[in-house]
């Protein structure tokens with residue numbers, strides 16, 4: 001197993017982070033919608049406990065992922081990919097990274113402003129990143145609106161992202177999708193892997 005990326009393939013670490021984070025984000029979207037729809041109750045508090053725990057875990061993993069991204073080489077785009085597609089892919093990936101950080105951060109702002117107590121993994125209390133404010137304060141409401149629109153934005157970009165991955169596979173017939181899947185490896189014309 002190769003841990004690091006090469007010029008033709010994603011390594012195991014990048015793949016693991018991509019898929020764990022993708023599944024956690026999709027699961028947390030469902031959990032967020034479910035929790036927000038429940039009446040004020042112990043069940044709602046439980047659902048938000050898990051929503052916040054998963055969300056903060058995503059934030060930590062995304063920070064690790066960004067560090068790994070800058071520390072390792074990135075596979076090349078497939079040969080012959082038009083310039084506009086390289087630019088679109090660069091911009092959309094950059095946008096996904098920004099949203100993966102901003103979405104949990106905005107959730108953390110709502111949480112901090114609302115003054116709830118949250119212990120992460122039963123180990124330590126999550127610190128507040130903005131001061132606690134009165135019930136239904138402007139900070140809390142504003143951050144909730146921002147959180148909502150960031151969720152809408154990431155959902156739209158993920159749909160586009162999946163369609164692009166499928167287009168690479170089914171229409172262009174290149175290795176872009178296959179090389180991100182677990183337990184696969186695209187052949188490298190240069191290194192002869």
Ligand code: HEM
Pocket residue numbers: 024025026028029030032033036051052053054055056058103104105106107108109110111144147148151
């Ligand atoms: C992977 C990261 C996250 C995703 C995908 C996500 C997604 C969502 C979604 C879809 C909703 C329901 C839509 C809405 O009513 O606004 C929601 C609500 C909420 N989320 Fe998150 N969230 C994430 C991280 C977090 C984090 C880290 C926290 C807090 C530490 C948090 C706190 C909240 C709160 C308090 C609400 C209720 C907002 C309201 O009162 O309107 N979220 N989230």
Ligand code: HEM
Pocket residue numbers: 018021022023025026069074075093094096097100158161162165166176177178179180
């Ligand atoms: C919440 C869901 C997802 C997020 C946030 C996400 C995010 C990203 C990001 C930021 C990259 C760029 C990696 C880099 O250059 O550092 C990437 C690559 C990739 N993603 Fe996703 N992704 C998600 C779900 C999916 C799904 C469901 C698929 C499958 C269809 C997929 C397929 C791919 C592929 C094939 C690449 C590799 C592109 C390449 O080699 O240039 N992603 N993803």
